Amino acid sequence: xxxxxxxxxxxxxxxxxxxxxxxxxxxxxxxxxxxxxxxxxxxxxxxxxxxxxxxxxxxxxxxxxxxxxxxxxxxxxxxxxxxxxxxxxxxxxxxxxxxxxxxxxxxxxxxxxxxxxxxxxxxxxxxxxxxxxxxxxxxxxxxxxxxxxxxxxxxxxxxxxxxxxxxxxxxxxxxxxxxxxxxxxxxxxxxxxxxxxxxxxxxxxxxxxxxxxxxxxxxxxxxxxxxxxxxxxxxxxxxxxxxxxxxxxxxxxxxxxxxxxxxxxxxxxxxxxxxxxxxxxxxxxxxxxxxxxxxxxxxxxxxxxxxxxxxxxxxxxxxxxxxxxxxxxxxxxxxxxxxxxxxxxxxxxxxxxxxxxxxxxxxxxxxxxxxxxxxxxxxxxxxxxxx
Amino acid sequence: xxxxxxxxxxxxxxxxxxxxxxxxxxxxxxxxxxxxxxxxxxxxxxxxxxxxxxxxxxxxxxxxxxxxxxxxxxxxxxxxxxxxxxxxxxxxxxxxxxxxxxxxxxxxxxxxxxxxxxxxxxxxxxxxxxxxxxxxxxxxxxxxxxxxxxxxxxxxxxxxxxxxxxxxxxxxxxxxxxxxxxxxxxxxxxxxxxxxxxxxxxxxxxxxxxxxxxxxxxxxxxxxxxxxxxxxxxxxxxxxxxxxxxxxxxxxxxxxxxxxxxxxxxxxxxxxxxxxxxxxxxxxxxxxxxxxxxxxxxxxxxxxxxxxxxx
Numbered sequence: 302x303x304x305x306x307x308x309x310x311x312x313x314x315x316x317x318x319x320x321x322x323x324x325x326x327x328x329x330x331x332x333x334x335x336x337x338x339x340x341x342x343x344x345x346x347x348x349x350x351x352x353x354x355x356x357x358x359x360x361x362x363x364x365x366x367x368x369x370x371x372x373x374x375x376x377x378x379x380x381x382x383x384x385x386x387x388x389x390x391x392x393x394x395x396x397x398x399x400x401x402x403x404x405x406x407x408x409x410x411x412x413x414x415x416x417x418x419x420x421x422x423x424x425x426x427x428x429x430x431x432x433x434x435x436x437x438x439x440x441x442x443x444x445x446x447x448x449x450x451x452x453x454x455x456x457x458x459x460x461x462x463x464x465x466x467x468x469x470x471x472x473x474x475x476x477x478x479x480x481x482x483x484x485x486x487x488x489x490x491x492x493x494x495x496x497x498x499x500x501x502x503x504x505x506x507x508x509x510x511x512x513x514x515x516x517x518x519x520x521x522x523x524x525x526x527x528x529x530x531x532x533x534x535x536x537x538x539x540x541x542x543x544x545x546x547x548x549x550x551x552x553x554x555x556x557x558x559x560x561x562x563x564x565x566x567x568x569x570x571x572x573x574x575x576x577x578x579x580x581x582x583x584x585x586x587x588x589x590x591x592x593x594x595x596x597x598x599x600x601x602x603x604x605x606x607x608x609x610x611x612x613x614x615x616x617x618x619x620x621x622x623x624x625x626x627x628x629x630x631x632x633x634x635x636x637x638x639x640x641x642x643x644x645x646x647x648x649x650x651x652x653x654x655x656x657x658x659x660x661x662x663x664x665x666x667x668x669x670x671x672x673x674x675x676x677x678x679x680x681x682x683x684x685x686x687x688x
Numbered sequence: 689x690x691x692x693x694x695x696x697x698x699x700x701x702x703x704x705x706x707x708x709x710x711x712x713x714x715x716x717x718x719x720x721x722x723x724x725x726x727x728x729x730x731x732x733x734x735x736x737x738x739x740x741x742x743x744x745x746x747x748x749x750x751x752x753x754x755x756x757x758x759x760x761x762x763x764x765x766x767x768x769x770x771x772x773x774x775x776x777x778x779x780x781x782x783x784x785x786x787x788x789x790x791x792x793x794x795x796x797x798x799x800x801x802x803x804x805x806x807x808x809x810x811x812x813x814x815x816x817x818x819x820x821x822x823x824x825x826x827x828x829x830x831x832x833x834x835x836x837x838x839x840x841x842x843x844x845x846x847x848x849x850x851x852x853x854x855x856x857x858x859x860x861x862x863x864x865x866x867x868x869x870x871x872x873x874x875x876x877x878x879x880x881x882x883x884x885x886x887x888x889x890x891x892x893x894x895x896x897x898x899x900x901x902x903x904x905x906x907x908x909x910x911x912x913x914x915x916x917x918x919x920x921x922x923x924x925x926x927x928x929x930x931x932x933x934x935x936x937x938x939x940x941x942x943x944x945x946x947x948x949x950x951x952x953x954x955x956x957x958x959x960x961x962x963x964x965x966x967x968x969x970x971x972x973x974x975x976x977x978x979x980x981x982x983x984x985x986x987x988x989x990x991x992x993x994x995x996x997x998x999x
Contacts, residue, residue, distance in 0.1 A: 583773075583776065585769060585770075585771045585772070585773035586773050586774065586775050586776065588769060588773055589767065589769060589772075589773030589774070589775075589833075589836075590773075590775075591738060591762075592736060592738060592762060592767035592769065592773075592846075593762060593763065593767055593786060593787050593790070593836075593837075594758075594759045594760065594761070594762035594763035594764075594787065594790055595759065595790065596759050599790070603775075604775060607777050608776065608777055
């Protein structure tokens with residue numbers, strides 16, 4: 302088949318960068334969790350017989366990413382490459398630790414991370430070419446998360462430094478995960494409860510919208526560190542003066558100021574997108590709705606809201622991804638969440654402890670973004686076909 | 689019967705509609721015609737209270753429209769607008785069933801009514817029921833818009849430039865459909881347009897608006913032959929007046945015994961059609977045939993006599 306011989310441009314790029322990444326250190330071996338380690342190339346990780354299958358899988362995976370038209374082959378290539386990557390890490394970590402001392406630590410290095418990103422991009426590129434429907438994308442996400450969970454559960458990677466950091470903080474990790482989810486999802490929920498009626502009001506009364514939106518925009522321009530800092534004196538004062546406030550946990554530091562800061566950051570996208578979503582209904586349809594005897598409430602529920610829902614949900618998606626990231630800063634003012642590990646790691650110059658906070662945050666943000674995109678697609682009510 | 693009683697609307701001291709009174713008989717089409725800014729659309733929108741009148745009132749079958757809440761009133765009055773205003777996220781069936789749904793009709797009753805209307809508008813229900821507006825042609829969208837306005841068997845159908853967005857060929861067909869359906873259902877229709885041609889073609893009565901005032905209200909023949917003001921004469925178009933008058937008279941009114949050569953016309957065709965056929969083919973008479981039966985002929989002389997007898 303002649304068409305199959307055409308080379309995919311991104312595939313070529315992934316191949317070239319992948320080869321370059323293989324020429325950088327794949328893992329580092331350090332004497333303990335704080336000092337900088339030595340880079341180890343992929344082929345030096347362990348015995349050649351143990352390393353070769355992994356190297357071959359990575360190279361073959363990159364090569365399979367080349368043909369432009371064979372989407373399924375490219376997808377298989379990305380999966381094979383990722384399996385090779387996993388193989389190298391699983392084989393390399395115990396081999397390097399063997400005889401390196403009690404406190405020695407092994408971590409993935411530049412080569413591993415670059416290859417991980419490149420192979421994931423290859424997978425995304427191949428999947429995008431298949432243009433999967435919303436349900437299919439949900440299934441793919443579930444499969445990826447499932448495989449990730451099985452790998453972590455199996456303990457195959459437990460020799461890696463970041464998982465050793467996890468092992469010594471198992472209880473704290475669970476607690477901070479719940480804290481982080483509470484901060485991110487809780488603040489989005491509060492922002493939706495406050496912002497949605499506010500958005501409807503701004504849409505109905507243009508003058509009110511003209512007064513509210515600039516205030517919310519101003520809140521958005523406050524740098525995040527300053528915003529969290531500002532909450533300390535304000536909520537500290539509230540906690541000290543309002544009777545009973547301290548009893549329900551309102552104080553200058555901790556969960557409350559972080560939560561409030563995140564809610565304030567969320568209001569502009571929620572209110573703005575609610576207004577934009579409601580304004581998306583065609584004027585003629587609204588005129589017809591009024592002319593046929595719909596009340597304002599019926600127009601909102603039957604016409605404006607269904608037509609605006611994708612835009613409104615897009616606002617929630619922006620806020621959710623933003624707050625999952627921003628919630629890290631809560632760690633700085635005692636608000637908990639994955640930021641706790643990040644800032645502890647920074648203080649101790651323990652890179653892997655920083656990663657223990659950062660990696661789950663990134664994974665959470667990515668997964669949330671995909672789920673929200675699926676929801677946005679599912680709520681599109683107008684068929685895209687033309688006659 | 690719709691009675692409009694000295695109705696007026698003032699915006700910031702400017703009279704958009706200035707004391708208009710008229711009566712619309714049940715089962716007729718009244719076309720309100722005027723230039724833009726003449727107040728014709730405001731007049732129409734005051735009938736279903738999309739605009740509240742500054743003074744005066746409208747009575748439908750004797751009951752004032754001010755006696756019920758506006759949204760309840762509007763569910764009894766059909767409303768079709770330019771650019772159809774269909775809900776893009778509703779199927780054709782849900783669009784047509786929108787008002788019955790507001791009136792809490794049963795599911796089965798709505799479904800039967802939707803199919804009945806689709807058939808009335810020559811759209812196969814099984815084929816069109818579940819389509820979305822974006823999947824229809826402009827003419828089909830417009831028909832669904834009118835079907836939606838008729839769905840609850842309203843006392844009155846208001847139409848604001850309903851054919852404005854259609855191209856000329858589809859517009860002519862839509863006008864014929866409306867005439868046919870109105871006669872079948874016996875609906876009372878008030879329609880706003882700026883197109884005098886459309887007014888003459890559709891209207892049982894024509895109301896000409898100028899500067900917020902009703903300047904003339906009468907049958908198309910009266911408007912054409914005895915325009916009340918220069919403005920009306922201008923709207924009708926002096927040069928075309930005889931042709932417009934002829935277009936109102938069916939051949940059946942002037943058919944006489946005898947034969948004529950060439951292609952035949954039906955008795956429902958207008959004198960204008962017969963005149964056009966005579967001039968184009970160099971004949972002095974055309975044969976009239978209905979369903980294969982020869983009825984007689986119409987001569988140029990008879991056409992001329994009718995045109996001269998307008999006073």
